[in-house]
Amino acid sequence: MxxxxxxxxxxxPEPIAQPKLGVGxxxxxxxxxxxxxxxxxxxxLLLAFAAIPGSLVPQRSSDPNGVVQYSTENPDLYKVLDxxxxxxxxxxxxFSAIYLLLFVSLIGCVIPRTxxxxxxxxxxxxxxxxxxxxxxxxxxxPFVANTGxxxxxxxxxxxxxxxxxxxxxxxxxxxxxxxxRGYLRETGNLxxxxxxxxVLISVGxxxxxxxxxxxxxxxxxKFVNVLGDYDSFNPGRFxxxxxxxxxxxxxxxxxxxxxxxxxxxIGQATNFTASVTTTEPGSDPRQTEIKVNSPLDIGxxxxxxxxxxxxxxxxxxDPDGNVVWxxxxxxxxxxxxxxxxxVIKVPDGLAEQVGMVGFFYPTAAETGSGALTSAYPDLVVPxxxxxxxxxxxxxxxxxxxxxYALDVATLTPVxxxxxxxxxLELSPGEKVDLPNGLGSIELTDVKRFASLDIHxxxxxxxxxxxxxxxxxxxxxxxxxxxRRVWVKVxxxxxxYAGLARGEDPTLEAAVEDLAQKHAAALSLxxxx
Amino acid sequence: MTPSLVTFSLIAVYSAMAVYTLAFIAFTVDxxxxxxxxxxxxxxxxxxSSAAGRATALLERVVTDQPLAxxxxxxxxxxxxxxxxxxxxxxxAALFRGLAAGRVPWAxxxxxxxxxxxxxxxxxxxxxxxxxxRFLGAFIVGFCLILLGLASVNFYVDVIPLPxxxxxxxxxxxxxxxxxxxxxxALGAGLSVTQLLQARREAGRGGPGFLATLPSAEALENxxxxxxxxxxxxxxxxxxxxxxxxxxxxxRYWGWDTKEVWTFIIxxxxxxxxxxxxxxxxxxxxxxxxxIIGFSAVMFNFTVVNLxxxxxxxxxxx
Ligand code: HEM
Numbered sequence: 001m002x003x004x005x006x007x008x009x010x011x012x013p014e015p016i017a018q019p020k021l022g023v024g025x026x027x028x029x030x031x032x033x034x035x036x037x038x039x040x041x042x043x044x045l046l047l048a049f050a051a052i053p054g055s056l057v058p059q060r061s062s063d064p065n066g067v068v069q070y071s072t073e074n075p076d077l078y079k080v081l082d083x084x085x086x087x088x089x090x091x092x093x094x095f096s097a098i099y100l101l102l103f104v105s106l107i108g109c110v111i112p113r114t115x116x117x118x119x120x121x122x123x124x125x126x127x128x129x130x131x132x133x134x135x136x137x138x139x140x141x142p143f144v145a146n147t148g149x150x151x152x153x154x155x156x157x158x159x160x161x162x163x164x165x166x167x168x169x170x171x172x173x174x175x176x177x178x179x180x181r182g183y184l185r186e187t188g189n190l191x192x193x194x195x196x197x198x199v200l201i202s203v204g205x206x207x208x209x210x211x212x213x214x215x216x217x218x219x220x221x222k223f224v225n226v227l228g229d230y231d232s233f234n235p236g237r238f239x240x241x242x243x244x245x246x247x248x249x250x251x252x253x254x255x256x257x258x259x260x261x262x263x264x265x266i267g268q269a270t271n272f273t274a275s276v277t278t279t280e281p282g283s284d285p286r287q288t289e290i291k292v293n294s295p296l297d298i299g300x301x302x303x304x305x306x307x308x309x310x311x312x313x314x315x316x317x318d319p320d321g322n323v324v325w326x327x328x329x330x331x332x333x334x335x336x337x338x339x340x341x342x343v344i345k346v347p348d349g350l351a352e353q354v355g356m357v358g359f360f361y362p363t364a365a366e367t368g369s370g371a372l373t374s375a376y377p378d379l380v381v382p383x384x385x386x387x388x389x390x391x392x393x394x395x396x397x398x399x400x401x402x403x404y405a406l407d408v409a410t411l412t413p414v415x416x417x418x419x420x421x422x423x424l425e426l427s428p429g430e431k432v433d434l435p436n437g438l439g440s441i442e443l444t445d446v447k448r449f450a451s452l453d454i455h456x457x458x459x460x461x462x463x464x465x466x467x468x469x470x471x472x473x474x475x476x477x478x479x480x481x482x483r484r485v486w487v488k489v490x491x492x493x494x495x496y497a498g499l500a501r502g503e504d505p506t507l508e509a510a511v512e513d514l515a516q517k518h519a520a521a522l523s524l525x526x527x528x
Numbered sequence: 529m530t531p532s533l534v535t536f537s538l539i540a541v542y543s544a545m546a547v548y549t550l551a552f553i554a555f556t557v558d559x560x561x562x563x564x565x566x567x568x569x570x571x572x573x574x575x576x577s578s579a580a581g582r583a584t585a586l587l588e589r590v591v592t593d594q595p596l597a598x599x600x601x602x603x604x605x606x607x608x609x610x611x612x613x614x615x616x617x618x619x620x621a622a623l624f625r626g627l628a629a630g631r632v633p634w635a636x637x638x639x640x641x642x643x644x645x646x647x648x649x650x651x652x653x654x655x656x657x658x659x660x661x662r663f664l665g666a667f668i669v670g671f672c673l674i675l676l677g678l679a680s681v682n683f684y685v686d687v688i689p690l691p692x693x694x695x696x697x698x699x700x701x702x703x704x705x706x707x708x709x710x711x712x713x714a715l716g717a718g719l720s721v722t723q724l725l726q727a728r729r730e731a732g733r734g735g736p737g738f739l740a741t742l743p744s745a746e747a748l749e750n751x752x753x754x755x756x757x758x759x760x761x762x763x764x765x766x767x768x769x770x771x772x773x774x775x776x777x778x779x780r781y782w783g784w785d786t787k788e789v790w791t792f793i794i795x796x797x798x799x800x801x802x803x804x805x806x807x808x809x810x811x812x813x814x815x816x817x818x819x820i821i822g823f824s825a826v827m828f829n830f831t832v833v834n835l836x837x838x839x840x841x842x843x844x845x846x
Binding site: 044268306468474 | 765782
């Protein structure tokens with residue numbers, strides 16, 4: 001069945017059954033199997049199949065909460081699936097095994113083919129076959145040589161020049177020209193497959209040198225790119241701390257545009273813009289913007305706008321009116337209308353340690369049951385309510401505590417839920433007394449915050465470069481025809497024939513075209 | 529946000545569906561007529577030979593043109609004319625929708641279905657200049673009619689502005705190229721189905737009579753291969769453009785999000801298809817089955833994954 005395979009295809013010969021295979025024999029046998037086209041096909045289809053389960057159940061990497069939810073909803077199934085690593089499909093042993101085998105097969109395939117191709121590149125076009133009319137594309141034109149051999153030589157010479165001009169590599173014989181073109185087709189194929197290996201290696205190895213980190217920045221504050229200034233930080237395997245470029249980003253202003261006209265989408269945010277001032281060591285500060293679809297490129301890293309919310313600015317005073325604590329506290333949004341929750345901890349300066357859980361409503365409204373809610377995400381009727389607790393905040397125990405959580409179990413409620421007093425309520429500019437004569441609290445301002453995601457991945461450009469090579473190789477290998485063409489002078493006519501190597505839908509037209517051009521050029525030469 | 533444009537768009541969609549229905553009927557009549565005509569197997573001639581003394585593989589010469597008799601069928605001509613009119617209506621529906629929204633008309637399931645089917649029919653019409661594939665008319669028009677019907681009845685949503693993450697030039701490029709790829713995969717699937725039927729007939733196991741007027745199984749396979757290669761190039765580009773966009777919008781170029789996974793699966797299946805053609809024992813019907821599985825995965829990705837799977841690509845608007 002040689003005709004059903006592309007001619008440039010190089011496959012290892014069929015393993016011949018040997019009576020006894022030694023260890024070396026088995027290894028060679030195994031290697032041949034692994035690098036055969038059939039195995040490549042099998043592994044490709046297996047890879048496609050193996051990727052499916054990961055799309056059916058939540059993945060730890062992208063949806064950890066989904067995994068937890070799955071485990072409570074289907075505890076038995078969860079155990080089985082988890083044993084197979086289905087919740088981490090794309091990092092699992094079996095998935096990795098498939099693609100690694102595929103790539104080993106690919107390497108084992110590309111190397112001998114490259115060697116072959118180098119030889120083919122230097123080879124001369126083959127001898128003209130005896131009977132051209134049996135070839136796939138064939139045509140002939142009458143040609144009467146009036147002065148014998150001299151004319152035949154002119155015909156051959158004209159054909160040779162024509163073919164050379166069309167980019168063929170030619171070999172002239174007595175009464176014929178043999179020509180071949182399209183070596184780039186196989187080159188493209190090899191570039192394509194090699195670039196795939198390049199993509200895999202850049203993703204697998206290069207990714208280890210990067211890091212990702214998150215940081216919440218309130219309007220008017222700044223972030224410095226040092227380890228200590230991150231809220232969370234995930235280094236890659238090969239990351240070392242001194243790879244951080246010490247740039248600064250100050251958030252000057254955060255603006256959100258809301259849809260106001262379209263009745264179906266009132267209040268939908270249509271544009272988020274973080275206006276920032278960046279400073280890099282050794283250069284002047286620069287003003288720029290970060291938007292959802294356009295991250296900031298700085299110091300070899302990208303800074304993405306990931307989230308946003310409100311940060312009420314609060315001032316706490318002791319009974320004598322001295323400021324003991326002030327800060328803009330980021331509140332975490334809970335719904336589309338930005339009802340937000342935040343925690344305030346005042347460890348020093350008052351008679352007792354005070355902790356507060358605040359609810360912020362940018363546009364406060366009452367639900368049917370009388371509970372407060374936010375009706376719109378922008379600041380129309382902003383309202384802050386505070387539950388106040390006293391007791392030991394545990395800040396001195398030395399354990400790290402989240403700034404977004406307050407363990408109220410060990411504290412005494414003094415205002416709001418669990419106490420005799422209602423929650424404190426504050427609008428911007430208002431000041432209210434804390435219970436038990438502890439002091440007072442004032443809401444001076446409501447700022448916005450942006451949560452920034454900082455990524456550093458030096459391999460990214462490599463992945464892109466190899467991906468583009470993949471496309472270039474693909475286009476070359478698929479759309480450049482590889483063909484052989486012959487022109488031969490026989491008694492009474494000139495024959496033209498073509499032979500495709502691989503897919504070549506335009507072969508016949510090309511041979512027809514060659515015959516026409518050749519006839520034209522020849523009559524021109526014979527006349528002159 | 530002009531309600532009248534939205535209304536125009538809907539009127540155009542429904543008119544297009546009506547005209548497509550007529551076109552579909554005409555295509556079916558044509559196939560039925562071909563079946564009743566005398567089954568002269570003049571479909572394809574193949575000629576092959578091998579170069580003297582060299583183990584060079586040949587691409588066999590395959591005449592893919594259909595016999596003239598079928599081309600002259602009045603029903604077929606009417607079907608093509610109706611498809612062209614339907615397509616003009618259909619394309620203007622997409623255009624009006626885009627004008628009404630003030631952006632590209634493919635930001636949710638409804639718009640995506642509307643525009644995708646318009647491009648599929650457009651590609652079908654354009655391909656005729658290259659190859660006579662009119663016999664796929666019933667398949668392509670029928671398929672688009674079903675999608676269009678589903679979309680306007682079940683997926684319809686009013687025009688709303690784009691979420692922030694969708695406001696990107698990459699939305700235009702990535703999605704448009706994906707649809708182009710889908711169109712060629714659809715043609716490839718149609719050809720592969722015909723190829724399977726034809727192979728059955730050639731093996732003497734019967735089948736609808738119109739097959740006698742169509743190219744041979746091998747010619748169909750070669751056509752399918754060429755069409756799918758073009759689809760594959762577009763799909764490769766979609767994959768890369770998607771990764772670039774994901775890097776801009778979500779801060780990582782690849783995250784095994786469900787939609788990404790399925791795009792990858794489809795790519796891998798078609799890479800398998802291309803290899804199958806060069807693998808002993810996989811040419812012919814087996815590779816045709818792969819092409820059909822590949823296209824089914826494309827459809828699955830578009831319908832089931834969009835509607836029922838959780839992921840970042842939650843833009844169906846439903
Ligand atoms: C990661 C795995 C692989 C992928 C994604 C892949 C993909 C592709 C694609 C898209 C093509 C068609 C484009 C072109 O000709 O350049 C192709 C062709 C080809 N591949 Fe692969 N390939 C893979 C592995 C392999 C392996 C392991 C082998 C060797 C056994 C191989 C051998 C070939 C050959 C011989 C062709 C030419 C087939 C033809 O012209 O019809 N590939 N491959």
